[in-house]
Amino acid sequence: MQLQEFSNRTPDVWGQAPLEEWRDRLQSVCGRFNPFGWEKRAVVNGGVSLSNAAGVEVVQVATDVEAVRRDERDIRRDYGEHFFLLVQLQGTCGIEQRGRQNTILPGDCILVDSSLPSNFYFQGRFSNHLSVHLPRQLLLAEKPNDFEISRRLAADDPMSTMLRALVAKMLQTSSGHKRSAELRQLFLQATRQAFAVDVPDTPLCPRDRASGRLELARALVDRHLTDESLTPQWLATRLGVSMRTLQEDFSAIGTTVTYFIRDRRLHLARDRLVEKQRGADDGTIAQIAYSSGFNDISYFNRCFKKAFDCSPKEVVRR
Numbered sequence: 001m002q003l004q005e006f007s008n009r010t011p012d013v014w015g016q017a018p019l020e021e022w023r024d025r026l027q028s029v030c031g032r033f034n035p036f037g038w039e040k041r042a043v044v045n046g047g048v049s050l051s052n053a054a055g056v057e058v059v060q061v062a063t064d065v066e067a068v069r070r071d072e073r074d075i076r077r078d079y080g081e082h083f084f085l086l087v088q089l090q091g092t093c094g095i096e097q098r099g100r101q102n103t104i105l106p107g108d109c110i111l112v113d114s115s116l117p118s119n120f121y122f123q124g125r126f127s128n129h130l131s132v133h134l135p136r137q138l139l140l141a142e143k144p145n146d147f148e149i150s151r152r153l154a155a156d157d158p159m160s161t162m163l164r165a166l167v168a169k170m171l172q173t174s175s176g177h178k179r180s181a182e183l184r185q186l187f188l189q190a191t192r193q194a195f196a197v198d199v200p201d202t203p204l205c206p207r208d209r210a211s212g213r214l215e216l217a218r219a220l221v222d223r224h225l226t227d228e229s230l231t232p233q234w235l236a237t238r239l240g241v242s243m244r245t246l247q248e249d250f251s252a253i254g255t256t257v258t259y260f261i262r263d264r265r266l267h268l269a270r271d272r273l274v275e276k277q278r279g280a281d282d283g284t285i286a287q288i289a290y291s292s293g294f295n296d297i298s299y300f301n302r303c304f305k306k307a308f309d310c311s312p313k314e315v316v317r318r
Helices: 004-009 019-030 072-077 136-140 158-171 180-195 210-223 232-239 243-251 257-277 285-291 297-308 312-317
Strands: 016-018 034-036 043-045 047-053 056-063 067-070 082-091 093-097 100-104 109-113 118-121 127-135
Touching: 004 082, 004 127, 004 158, 016 019, 019 034, 019 043, 019 047, 019 056, 043 056, 047 158, 056 158, 082 093, 082 136, 082 158, 093 109, 100 109, 109 158, 109 180, 127 136, 127 180, 136 180, 136 210, 136 257, 158 180, 210 232, 210 243, 210 257, 232 243, 232 257, 243 257, 257 285, 257 297, 257 312, 285 297, 285 312, 297 312
Parallel strands: none
Antiparallel strands: 016 043, 034 067, 047 056, 056 127, 067 118, 082 109, 082 127, 093 100, 093 118
């Protein structure tokens, strides 16, 4: 399938780079994703480039490595606060996440969660795709926010066609353009609709294993992040476990339930403050704090300063 809207991103000839250099570039813009060379090949055909599309980061990843992997250790060392919308331009890419396997072809789209382990398979064949980095909590802040991760949207699916068109338009729009904020919001809403599950609150994983409970707990926190009812006790009740069991599950990844919820809410508030700075959100800092799940402004300011080493006002001023 020829994608005319991305013809300038599918050159006939690609350069080469040492595997380590290609890996360093990938990790600098996408986080801790670890490539493995094909048959001990020390060079990579392709490249990694970062673009600003209406204020959203878009990374082009072209490669012929064997695979790229991200495990729990990588996630703990590199907090995953993004969903990656992948748009395949050339070749094929096999993707495995949450027990689901898909192969995407040119024109296909798929949503990947950077907070979960993932595997990307190339098997030495050339692949070229765009990765649109969507702030996790900003995407989850509005309904529908129950996404079906790692579900392939075929190239001829109308939603896939719409997402590709929006990405192409955003790549032609600077972050300072007067319509960039509206374009970002349109793209977020289109992504929500494209990957929404048919049945809300569908269990995402088994509850009889600690890892399964933890994954479902993360999903429930994301889905109900701004609800006043979201507390550690509410979460334990939804999962059908005791508070002690829930605390032990989170302790295994070096945190507590309370801290996990607060951290997610802080990232949502930061993303909204950035949008305010760009002119896309006209709410006050206090309104943004309240709408992100905080009910004490002084407490919010202290936590924000500690988490991001700057105050909410400094984010807006930047």
